Amino acid sequence: MSVGSWLLWGFVATIVLTTILAGTQGLRLTRMNLPYMLGTMFTPSRDRAKLLGFAVHLVNGWLFSLLYVAAFEAWGRATWWLGAAIGVVHAAFVLTAGMRILPGLHPRMASETHGPTVTRQLEPPGFLALNYGVRTPLGALAAHAVFGAILGAFYRLAGG
Amino acid sequence: MERIGDHAVVGNGRAAALVSRGGTVDWLCWPRFDSPSIFAALVDDGAGRWTLAPAAPFRSERHYLPETNVLVTRFITATGALAVTDFMPVASQEEQRRLLLPDHELVRMATCERGTVELETVFEPRPDYGRVGPRLRDAGGLGLRAETRAGLLTLRADLPLAIEPAGRATGRAVLQAGETRHLSLSYADEWPAILPPLGAPTREALARTVRWWRAWVGQLRYDGPGRDAVVRSALALKLLVYAPSGAVVAAATTSLPERVGGDLNWDYRFCWLRDAALTVRALFGLGFRDEADAFVSWLLHSTRLTQPELRVLYDVHGNAPPRERTLEHLAGHRGSRPVRVGNGAADQLQLDVYGEVIDAVTHFVRSGGTLDRETQRMLCALGDEVCRSWQGADEGIWEPRSGKGHNTHSRVLCWTALDRLLELHAKGHLCSAPVELFERNRAAIRRDVEEHAWNARLGSYTARLGGEELDAALLLLAWYGFEDARSARMRATFARIRERLGARDGLLYRYRSGDSPGEGAFGICSFWGAEVLALGAGSAAEARETFERLCRLSNDVGLFAEELDPGTGEALGNFPQAFTHVGLINAALSLEQRLRGEAPLTHAVPPRAALEEADA
Known part of the structure; x- marks a missing residue:
């Protein structure tokens, strides 16, 4: 594995993904904000949550990109469309299983069945994160496909 | 349509709602003052309102809690008296760091003070100056939801609400003296919604709000007439x-x-x-x-x-x-x-x-x-x-x-x-x-x-x-x-x-x-x-x-x-x-x-x- 290439393009891909998701939020296509959702796991303060969540999101992006890189190394090739395909699978996993289990992991997220409590008041994402807007899955799919495409296009295989 | 002076105002420094003597929110723009309205019955009967009042005929009187922008409307009916408290919660910076609080919320609390009163609420949001009749969806414990182009409206109440055709929800409850019902309408446009629970947390929000306004008024230096x-x-x-x-x-x-x-x-x-x-x-x-x-x-x-x-x-x-x-x-x-x-x-x-x-x-x-x-x-x-x-x-x-x-x-x-x-x-x-x-x-x-x-x-x-x-x-x-x-x-x-x-x-x-x-x-x-x-x-x-x-x-x-x-x-x-x-x-x-x-x-x-x- 080419560690330098992974660190660089994992970082770039995460920044682009974050930018696309923030763009869809700014354009009112969705209310999903992954850094905020991650940050509120640690603090209720809105401002600190955004900052902390961004850092956690960045590390997450790097870690996830490791899986992409492992796949490229296993296949012996890395192309933008292979990366995009992994990205779509990644997004599908996040939107289905990931969003379903999030209320169980998140200490401040309300549950769909029991409603909010004193400690759990954050709106849960629901299936495909549709609670955050009907266009949320499309934005997430696009962002993750671009994330994978960047890694696939620019990551240099260890033997390459 | 009630007259201009028949209204009082509640707000939180970003938006304001006008509440009539009859217990109706006739004007509300979210997320800020000049945003398109959610309720605009003040300029057209069909442009959205939210009523919380006795089902029976009543007379009303109202006041703000001293040195606050918390409004109390007291309804007197033939069978009892009901006090509706309206406010938009505010909190100190320290509380905002400590608590997860919605960006935009309008809280209404109805307490039966005497006798028995049947309470009725009619919720008719009509976003974008009445041009949108949103579809209301019952999300169970998460309340009634209305997803609009501008954002998500969530109405939560500890009384049963029924969705009716044409983007309207109604609810009724008979309250005995000492009983209280809580309603919260929140709006989220940018982030996942924060959904505060009802009951004791609502009363704490009221206490925080009263404290905040009184601390603010405490800075006022004036001892002259009026x-x-x-x-x-x-x-x-x-x-x-x-x-x-x-x-x-x-x-x-x-x-x-x-x-x-x-x-x-x-x-x-x-x-x-x-x-x-x-x-x-x-x-x-x-x-x-x-x-x-x-x-x-x-x-x-x-x-x-x-x-x-x-x-x-x-x-x-x-x-x-x-x-x-x-x-x-x-x-x-x-x-x-x-x-x-x-x-x-x-x-x-x-x-x-x-x-x-x-x-x-x-x-x-x-x-x-x-x-x-x-x-x-x-x-x-x-x-x-x-x-x-x-x-x-x-x-x-x-x-x-x-x-x-x-x-x-x-x-x-x-x-x-x-x-x-x-x-x-x-x-x-x-x-x-x-x-x-x-x-x-x-x-x-x-x-x-x-x-x-x-x-x-x-x-x-x-x-x-x-x-x-x-x-x-x-x-x-x-x-x-x-x-x-x-x-x-x-x-x-x-x-x-x-x-x-x-x-x-x-x-x-x-x-x-x-x-x-x-x-x-x-x-x-x-x-x-x-x-x-x-x-x-x-x-x-x-x-x-x-x-x-x-x-x-x-x-x-x-x-x-x-x-x-x-x-x-x-x-x-x-x-x-x-x-x-x-x-x-x-x-x-x-x-x-x-x-x-x-x-x-x-x-x-x-x-x-x-x-x-x-x-x-």
Whole structure:
């Protein structure tokens, strides 16, 4: 594995993904904000949550990109469309299983069945994160496909 | 449709809701004052409302919890009494760090105080000024949800709610004495929604809100006449401060008519530079330094893109307001069409704004503020602009749509601009001012006004140079220090204004012309009348009596609209109106100074002889 290439393009891909998701939020296509959702796991303060969540999101992006890189190394090739395909699978996993289990992991997220409590008041994402807007899955799919495409296009295989 | 004055206001420094005596939220725009409405029944019965009241016939009375913006409406029915408490939660910065709180929430709590009362709620959101009939969805424990293009509305209640066709939900519950039901409407546009639980957490939100407002009022320094009215005015003014930027919107509403059934309906959810000096003086005078500093910062920031030219009005973030357009689908308040959004006055020329902005900055400096070099350069550039343009015609303070003229008030405010710049320079706050240029133009403006705006036959200053008409804005000549309120000219002008523009109980019309036929007496002008008396145009007793009579003309919860019908006392125009409450506060401050024997406003008014000598 080419560690330098992974660190660089994992970082770039995460920044682009974050930018696309923030763009869809700014354009009112969705209310999903992954850094905020991650940050509120640690603090209720809105401002600190955004900052902390961004850092956690960045590390997450790097870690996830490791899986992409492992796949490229296993296949012996890395192309933008292979990366995009992994990205779509990644997004599908996040939107289905990931969003379903999030209320169980998140200490401040309300549950769909029991409603909010004193400690759990954050709106849960629901299936495909549709609670955050009907266009949320499309934005997430696009962002993750671009994330994978960047890694696939620019990551240099260890033997390459 | 309930009348304008039948409403009270609750808010949180970003948005405001108007609640009627009948327990209906008739106006609410989220996420900020000038956003499209969620409820707009105030301008069209079909444009959305949210009612929470007894199902049976009732009579109601209401009040704010002392020193707060928490509204309590008490409904008396044949079988019992029900108190509905309405508020938008607010919290201290420390609480915001500690707690997960919604950005936008309106809370309603209904408590049966006596007997048995059947409570009914009808929820009919109609976003985008009534154009959208949202689909309501029951999300179980997460409440009723209405996803709109602008964001998510979530209604939660601890009584059963049933979704009916056409985007409507209703609920009923029979309450025995001591029982309470809680309802929360929240809005999320940018983030996942925060959904506060009901019950004890709602009561804690109420306690936090009450604590916050009382701590804020605790800063207020005023012990003169009409303290309750002053406190309520300060609280109303605070509700119209857009907290993220410090801007003060003129009112919370659009198109409430100056004449019922007429077309004098304008959008006031923007910030007028015209109001700057008066607002800053009111805030500093009461001791609200943070709000005054924030407003001056907003003034300097918002005008930066257009300097040295100043626009008449800006939105809460200093951008040009949207172009004025009419909403043809809305019937208007009691048939007063059209309903307008955006404001066409943004394209007008008002030369008075230079004086108002510079005077506001001067108040800031007098209160201990300092100016950086960029701001000093900006102020000098404004002064240069005044020197270039003061001889021209403009639309003037009242923004008539009938064209430009040589307005006395505008010219005096140009004088004010240069006078204050010279004061700032003399005190070392303006390093490189072109002193000689400013002094020459200041003297020229004074000569021009004294020679051409004084009508010897009438024995009064006039609205326009060489004119015959009067304008209540002439009372500000004393306020800005152009004339001493005790001078023969000022007393004579005030006498003529009372004679020609006066109505009952100290009320004054702003003018009598074809621009605004049938409009009511103007709130702030009436308080200017009380203030000019306090400044020396009359006795202290006369000033106090006038002030107290005017204060009694508010609605039942102490709020004023822009105007009043002198015949019926009915509130007219947008509501609640910052300008009127600013007028009340400033009159109170001047009255308090007079009663204490203190010097009036710190504006220096040198004797005319000294001025002439200086000019020579």
